[in-house]
Amino acid sequence: MSVLGEVLVGVAVLAGLIGIVVQVLPGAVLVLGGILVWAIMTGGVEAWVVFGVAAVAVAIAEVLQWILAGKHMRKAEVPMLTLAVGGIAGIIGFFVIPVIGLFLFFVGAIFLLEWLRRKDVRAAWGATKAAVQATLITIGVQLAGSLIAAGAWVVGLFITG
Structure with a gap:
């Protein structure tokens, strides 16, 4: 693969890592x-082994x-319905108030739903904190799996280069 191609793959990998966090x-x-x-453009056993390692890392992280x-x-x-509604509200919020609306609408929707369900502000806030923590857990696990995949790719660059 050409250097330009490898740079473009690097940009895609970096965009993916940023996409996980954002x-x-x-x-x-x-x-x-x-x-x-x-792997397709580079070819060879080494490239496909690197892709296999990356795929396993991402699959394990997803599970x-x-x-x-x-x-x-x-x-x-x-x-989980509360989290799903919060996620949809976050997506809507992202477009209503760019970037920060994602967080504001996500947290606000979860708090409102849990307040209506539990009839207790303290319990609703506790549930909201738990939902935000669960979201951070998913981001951390996805990021770890994708960083392992990216690391495998970097090693693959040296092996195949």
Whole structure:
């Protein structure tokens, strides 16, 4: 693969990592997609082994994020529907108030739903904090898996270069 091609793959991987943190882009998909393009263009056993390592890292992270965040949400007795509605509200908020609206609408919707459900401001705030923590858990796990994938790709650059 040409240097320009590798730079473009690097940009896709970096955009994916940023997308995981910002929660606007499908980050892990971008990271893995960039590495897949690199493996196809580079060819050879080494490139495909690197892609395999990256795919396994991302797949494990995807499963772990749901297990860990789900466990956290069950412990706090927050229904997944509340988190889903909060996520939709966050997406809407992102367009109403660029960037910060994502966080504001997400937190606001979860608090409002939990307040209506529990009839207690303290309990609603506790549930809201748990939902934000669960979101941070998913971001952290996704980021860890994608960083392992990106690290495998960097090693692959040296091996195949």
